[in-house]
Amino acid sequence: MMSYCDLQRWMLGGCTLLGLAVSSSAPGAIIAHYKFDEPVGSSTVVNEVTDNGGNGVVGASVVLGVAGVDGTAVQLPRINSDAGMINMGAAGNAADILNKITASGQVTISYWLKSAAGVNTSPRSVAVSIGSNANNNSYVDSGVRGDTGFVGAVYGRNRANQSTAPNIGDMAGPVVTNDQFHHIALTVDTLADVGTLYVDGAMVNTETSAAKYGAFPGFNGFLVGRLYRSSNADPFGGVIDDLQLYDQALTAREVQWLFANPGQAVPEPAGVVLIAVGLAVVACRRKVAS
Template structure:
């Protein structure tokens, strides 16, 4: 009797059945000239501020260097991105970063929210709080929340700190955050591994208003804040909460997006055929 399908191949098929990746924006930051950050999906390009230096060595291909400046010149601005209309009750943000920024403010890499309503946003980046300087941080802040900053939470804010491991070490790190309103769970991943998970408990299980997407600062309504200084590469947005294996795939395959389920199935089938041929 032939032996069972090896665990690795079975894992491929399992992932194929459960995967539901839906990429809605992908910024590789590989540009060598110009002022436009190209969305590989052709949905919404970003405007590169004059203070952002492009054509840097990235984790995969090129990268942008951000100047730690809250001015419009220090960010990449996608504005009211068209892909917002594809976000319903789940979302994932993924990014590679490399920084030694250790000032007293949060260092916001991805901002996704409102620039017309106070305190309505999601952000992913690196903590600069005095007592918790250096780890990754993520927040979901629905409209109107006026509560303490990360890692505290209130009835209207969910925020988490990625443990105590510092990422302001001048090395490349992969950050991802997933938010699922159905389960009420926010998960922060660092280098392919879940670093912290938080449920919304009695909080407002909702997303913020989405009308502004920026890289490099907290682009909220009123005063902008919490600029990021350092390298950024390969920003991806999905309209689903990616699974742990899918986040691991992003970490292990810099510059690539999570394949659609059919691609995983084909990969598993190819491995199965290869193994069977070797056995024959």
């Protein structure tokens, strides 16, 4: 027998899913999803969105199989070489992913991060980056800061085509180096000139500026554990899990969904409606049965 409180939770779940469907005029299209559930010793991590390529080559010092927020995760060693990173774009392997981001003019980078204090001490320790190796200053990236006043703070950055201050989108969030998992989402919308940073489902920073968010770099690479540019820089030490890329700037509601549902992608609207209706029907049947 379903209690009244149980019924409320079922109905709330359905309403939340329906709200997710109708609140987004343009649903976020997932173009890459890495669950990092491969066994220890694997040399490749798989993009679950198989049509887009982008399987990652695992560096020799990267450790798979550590405890994650959903299943297992990957441990990055903070080594400034190929051994300390995962290369999703080796030999042009991520071209379809990067071309879709460029064509849409929008991107969301969503991932779970776990790092202890005192590990990532350089000004930037890059967890995830997409960018260009044609020069040193064209990328979109996110990770942990270590510079004065921001030690341990998460950040999200859009640096287009060698732009220099003040024309770099650079948002800081709260300290996340407490050896606990935190959900990070960075959205960049070059059509609306907006960047937004979320931590654990809540918006913590946003900027609107055509100079900072009006263009993407010429993407040709995608790394986990280091900044992607023409030379090695800014390695990250810690655990990463459930990395997702979308060729849309997700809404706040969609980011909240990702935080509440580790390991899952944002549902397509048709699927959301069907799930929500199903929940409502089941709830009503249980109510009648009680």
